[in-house]
Amino acid sequence: MPADDTPRNDDNGTVNGRERQRGSVPSFLFISFVLFMLTNHSGDEFLARHQYQDALRSLSYQLSNFTAWRNGTESDFSLPDVDVTAQPLVDFFLHHGHLQDPNRASYHPNITGFLRGEGSAYNITLLSLAGETVPWKPLAVEYTSELNITEASERAGSWNWTASEKVALSLVEKPTVDPQTGQRLSDDVALAHGRIEFTDINTSDELRLEFEAIHFITNGSFYGFALPNGRQIDIRLLPSLVPEPHKNATADMIKPEIEARIKKLQQLIDDGNIVVDPDAPNPDEGIKTNCSFTFQAHLVPSKVPQYLMTELEEEIQKPTGASTVEPPRIAVDALFLSKDCGILYEIHEAEGLRSRTFFRKVTTYAATAGIVYLILLFLLIRQMEISRTPSGIARVSRWTLLFQATMDSLSFAGHITFAILFDGRASLSLVAPAFLACTLFIHEAQFAILVYQVQLPEDSVPTVQPTPNVNPSAVINPPTEAAPTAIVPTPPVVGPQPQPATATNTAATETPGLLLFWRFITSDPQIKVWFALFLFVIVLVRVILSPVMGVLYVAFSYSSIWMPQIIRSARRGRGSGLSKEYLLGTSACRVYLMLYFLVCPKNVLEVQPRQWTWLLAMFVFAQVGVVLLQDRFGPDFFLPARFKQVNVYDYHPVLPLPDAEAPEQSLGDCAICMDAILIDSSLRRRSEDKLERQMSSSKSNVKARTSGFFSAMQKRMVGGGATARKSYSLAPCHHLFHTECLEKWLAIKNICPQCRRPLPPL
Template sequence: MFPERLKFPRRPRVRRRLGLGFVLGLWFGFLFYRPVAGLRPLREMGRAWGDERLFVRKDDDGVSSLSEWNVTGTYKGAWGFLDTTNNSSRFPDFKKSNGNSVIELVSTPTKIKGVHYVQGVIIFHDVFDNERTVGGAQIRVEGVYIWPFRQLRMVASSGKGGEFSQEDDYILSNPYHLLGVFSSQVFQESPRDKIWRRKNSPVLYDVEKHCNIEFAAQISRVSSNQNDGERDNYHLEGLMESPSVEEDGDCFSPLLLNATSLNIEVYYNKAVNYTLMVTFVSFLQVLLLIRQMEHSNTQSGAAKVSIIMIGQQAIMDAYLCLLHLTAGILVESLFNAFATASFFKFVVFSIFEMRYLLAIWKASRPMNNGEGWETMRRELSVLYSRFYGILLGGILLMYEFHNYIRPILLLLYSFWIPQIITNVVRDSRKPLHPHYILGITVTRLAVPLYVFGCPSNFMRIEPDKNWCICLGIFIGLQASILLLQHYLGSRWFIPRQILPEKYSYYRRLDQNSNHATDCVICMTAIDLTQRPSDCMVTPCDHFFHSGCLQRWMDIKMECPTCRRPLPPA
């Protein structure tokens, strides 16, 4: 009786367990059916693209297929046509067979398990032989990333020309993209730029109009020994095809894309190192300016310096101050570094160079110092208006002709030429200190040589060795002429036949050779029987020791006896 009594209550419990298991089985089956049903159209699309073998490919690094990878980021690599003999059957302007490429992707999860929605931009550099746009050919794409199989399937975005979506916010705020925008290598097109591209590169718009662009790629993880940071890096390898809409052949031959994700931390470190370099260079320029201001601390010495030369350097430093401040605002995580560099450039520009500019301006108008304050304030306001007007006009000019930024930089780096011309016209004697000439020449070359010459800079600008060599030779030639003017004379390279007549302070004396007079500078007697080079005579027939009068003219260009103006020595 006891065993039978125990068996009786167990039958409902067993039935409840069987019912619960049946319900759980249906629930798990339903959950499993949803992703499988969602993946079925993607599998069929993969078969239609003829790349089904990629779905069953195993990961080379042995990572479990269930681990989820975040492919959001910037990828940099190369592109190339598979068939180099016939790159394009429809667009013969596709002359080049390979080049560099940049891919920017943003991935967001979807309701389908294992599938992410991906949106981005593919940028092709070196597409045309006559390509003038610095941004290259840009194609906006969208598609899906099937992370269990590491597959990426994308097509050309149908929303071209529309408003940016929320996914575009990442692309626009990507630090690497923003640094590229800031360096004018990759920038978002304005309506005026689009009109210009439509006029000069109509082939790109024909591709968007007459072609369907399909892209299938396999994503793999870069091994840890190749990764230069803590964040995981990924490698993307895929095939891009473009069948024609009218079904009369492919628009261009299939091309292969290989790209590796960039570690943004590396670019952060490079940007910080760059700002440290700019800060150090600015500190050196402050020391050089102080040395030059001490060299020309007199009214006569300041009047020998070209105000255009100092003003041009002040405008350059003002541009660098604004550029670094803009970069810090764009990339918020680098604001402190760029703001520091911008602050030092502001100190160089607003405190030292503007102060020196005012000293030169005041020394060049000594006869007006006795005028009223209203006249001086009016002339000073005209000086400031011209300076800031040229500053703003230069910004508009560079924006309008941003495709010709390198010739504009060559024009900016001709700041020694006004001083060379001033030395020749005024026959100035040693207006600049040699240390200032050499130091400013070297420090001014630091930024352009880094931007256009360093192959591993943090900006997206391809190095141009020839342009850097031309810039170095150009500014080096200017500095060499200034140094030769310092040691050989300001008109050493001009033939004497075309030089104007110059007053000689060592002219023959009409007085009796036994005549003696006193030098009013040192209050000692002048022996006229000595060598003629020991005595100098002014146009007003006053006699002085050569050394005394030369030191006097370094301070004031007027006769110590009668206060008449003196010609250059």
């Protein structure tokens, strides 16, 4: 028996009363993918474990040598000589801190957090300063007098220091405690470490340096080293940078810090918590720079008395809800010097944000974003209830749903990534918007697949109009199934066609595996949509890693939220079927998230404001206005007349009237309710009155009047008014219905109730 003759149950998708079995190929592919993801470690964890062990051995060696040096016994360690040419150059650019009156001003005792600012790079080699007349030239010449310019150029690498005008610092400060007693060793000295990121304003490329520094709280000064990511900094050398009176206090901080790092590293190795550094340098990308820096920094003093600053710090570290002074502004001036590369980099008043303040800010954002995504999910579910019928689904554009699905999938990935990076501090709050974004993505993708399946037969539905000169008997008594086939082409059968066994076996043996996989992907609508969406997200994740491409994607996606819906409505000649609350609510929520990141200067990602975002927001709401006007004034109201020729099927063609002397004035029986489709008597009276006026207006020629009467009688058609024409509907398969009956039927299924052929939208 051919496949098309197999008895089917269209309501629940069963064949011969049995549920259709899924093929084993999807399960095999899914299991293979899971196993690949679980077993594909690429050796990163093993390499990271070896790096941890090497770092542990290095720290143990440093501790033993530093302890011996501090005790005055034989040791391989010694402090390098102080470079007397560096300090005059630093003093010219940087004004060091001095003690403040504690009743009038103070310094921040802890600036753990994030700092952003702008900087300027100077080439201080002898060749670059040959034609310069800057006042600090003699100091720079003396500092780099023994520098080999060729070697300096090689160490500087490919990084463009001149274009590195933006700089960001992430810094962690912690007091050094005695490992025996657990007491803080000094109230005036703290160790700081972190990362510096320089950004090339031309390419948006980034250069990362790791730094270790010593912080003197009393005068707000920092002294430290900065090296490219991947090179280890020897913190034992920090005492060589500080002024002579502070060398012993700095040296006392080193041994407990090394012991604490050894203990932490050993614990990580024993517990198996090996973390692969995502920012580790990639050997395939090459080394951007190999310059080593020494730096000094100074905090800008605040106008807050010392006792109030102490209360504020205690409240930040251990919140109790007590009222304190408003946190003062954090600003830092810094100077980086690289003698081996001949580079001086100046940072002027980089503004900072405390990490605890930042985490509270992230929590507030997560709560707001969670509410926004909850509203979006609620609106989508409401819209899915409204558009649950085939006629409602046929109005919706699946591309509008897919655009939003990709946006929500990236939002889910971004929130989860930041939740992991925050190391439990704000991760729980970020899980809420991530979960809701993922749920929203799943609903949008499933709804898009449903829309795709319902709209799949659209291209196969015939759009030719029935011939007006149809024999009335053919309309009143519809022909058999073979009759309309000669007039209207039969829609192509979706799915594989039955082939002879020999041909199928031959094709199967000659078809490559990749082609078979592609045919499998494209044969199932659900698999095809999910596979296309998966590839699109994978490519998009790669593209959006670039800041420029990320902004372009946001602009493109937000400018195309409702554009596919507008195009579909205009092409199909039907309204969108989307409720006002869904259109306005979804647009408001999407635009709110976009404005937060691209307009708010204090957003959690520190994205610089872009004024063109307001134009993009207005364009989104302009699209909403067009969709609403399409529902009110027609889908093509904004198009010129020559573009309004929408190729849609007309269910209300002009049909001939039945004989006036027939006992029943009807076009036939409705194929759904089986009642007669009656002709309105007022329509016949209007047609006869029109004929009488035509006869009385021409009195000059009786013959012409008589011929006009008979010709008018032959051309009387149903269609004298819009109401009359809409009382019946003629399907492409020539089955006639009441319009009201067919509308109710199409709200359930979009096939003809008599011949089961697909029907176009009514």
